[in-house]
Amino acid sequence: SQQGEEDPQALSIQEGENATMNCSYKTSINNLQWYRQNSGRGLVHLILIRSNEREKHSGRLRVTLDTSKKSSSLLITASRAADTASYFCATDAEVAGAQKLVFGQGTRLTINP
Amino acid sequence: DGGITQSPKYLFRKEGQNVTLSCEQNLNHDAMYWYRQDPGQGLRLIYYSQIVNDFQKGDIAEGYSVSREKKESFPLTVTSAQKNPTAFYLCASSINLDTGELFFGEGSRLTVL
Numbered sequence: 001s002q003q004g005e006e007d008p009q010a011l012s013i014q015e016g017e018n019a020t021m022n023c024s025y026k027t028s029i030n031n032l033q034w035y036r037q038n039s040g041r042g043l044v045h046l047i048l049i050r051s052n053e054r055e056k057h058s059g060r061l062r063v064t065l066d067t068s069k070k071s072s073s074l075l076i077t078a079s080r081a082a083d084t085a086s087y088f089c090a091t092d093a094e095v096a097g098a099q100k101l102v103f104g105q106g107t108r109l110t111i112n113p
Numbered sequence: 114d115g116g117i118t119q120s121p122k123y124l125f126r127k128e129g130q131n132v133t134l135s136c137e138q139n140l141n142h143d144a145m146y147w148y149r150q151d152p153g154q155g156l157r158l159i160y161y162s163q164i165v166n167d168f169q170k171g172d173i174a175e176g177y178s179v180s181r182e183k184k185e186s187f188p189l190t191v192t193s194a195q196k197n198p199t200a201f202y203l204c205a206s207s208i209n210l211d212t213g214e215l216f217f218g219e220g221s222r223l224t225v226l
Contacts, residue, residue, distance in 0.1 A: 004155075033214065042117075042203055042217035043156075088155060090215075098169065101215060103148075103156040 004032075004089045004104035012110040019076040021107040023089030024069075032065055032072050033090045033101070043088065046074075079111045115140045119204050119218035126191070126198070126225050134189045134221045136204035144210045145187040149173060150201045150220075159202075162187055163210045191223060199225045 007022045023032070031050045035043040049056045049065045049072065056063045062075040076083055086106040093102040117138045126132045138145065144163050148156040158171030162181040176195025181187055187206075191198045201222050205215040 031213075035215075040201075040220070040222075042119075042219045043205075043215070044217070045214045048214060098210070100158060100161065100171070102158075105153070105155040108153075 004091045004102060006087070006089055006104045006107045008107060009105070010108045010110070012112060013079060015079060015081055015111050015113050017079055019079050019083070019109055019111075021074045021087050021109070023072045023074070023091075023104055025072075025089075025091045025093075026070065027093055028067075029091045029093075030099070031092065032063075034061075034063060034072075034074050035088045035090060035103075037086045037088065037106070039085070046087075076109075079109075081111050081113050083109060084111045085109060117204055117206055117216055117218035119202075119221050121221060122219065124221060124223045126223060128225060129193045131190055131192050132223065134191070134202055134204075134223070136187045136189065136218060137185055138187075138204075138206045138216075139185060140206055140216060141184075142206035142208055142216070143184070144207045145181070146205045146207075146215065147171075147177070147179065147187070147189045148203045148205065150203060156203060159189065161210075198223055 004025045033048045034046045037043045047058050049063050060077045065072045086108045088103050088106045090101045090103045092099045120135045146161040147159040157173050160179040162168035178190045203220045204218045
């Protein structure tokens, strides 16, 4: 079963615009993380937000968390062509009796120059 | 520089053959993980290990095997029992099993001919 699901599945915007991606999850969490993956590469950790936090910033990234709605959003401001990548949210869920990170299917972001 | 090294980057296998993917880390992390990623999909957990000589099955362990003889190394063997092995395999590590930040390798792409 999918713990985290991103929306939209794909997003295409012009350079300089803001990009917003959403993540919904099903069970209570300790934290939620966002990762970035360039095509054919490994994932890179972007930001972690804990369940008792509502908003977090890192450079051009802004993450919000609404535990009552079980959702999070990732905002990338002033997008650049280099931001083109897939973005994944990851939440902790029980896997085989232990708490593990479970990844959503990702949002593919394309920044058009 | 500290990090995770996966090899080979690309691997081709004939049906019925076992293949082993290498994963080495010099981050002094206790926990290591193997994920499988199919095109346009998120990551699914195959196996994870908290400590040397101990490992646990994830969501999709059937047809795979691992070992953890050294803290730095966590090789994955894709056996002939895995019915659909063509995929992108990602190794990751973290300080411990608590659901904090994961550090990923660059991945190994396995194609069955």
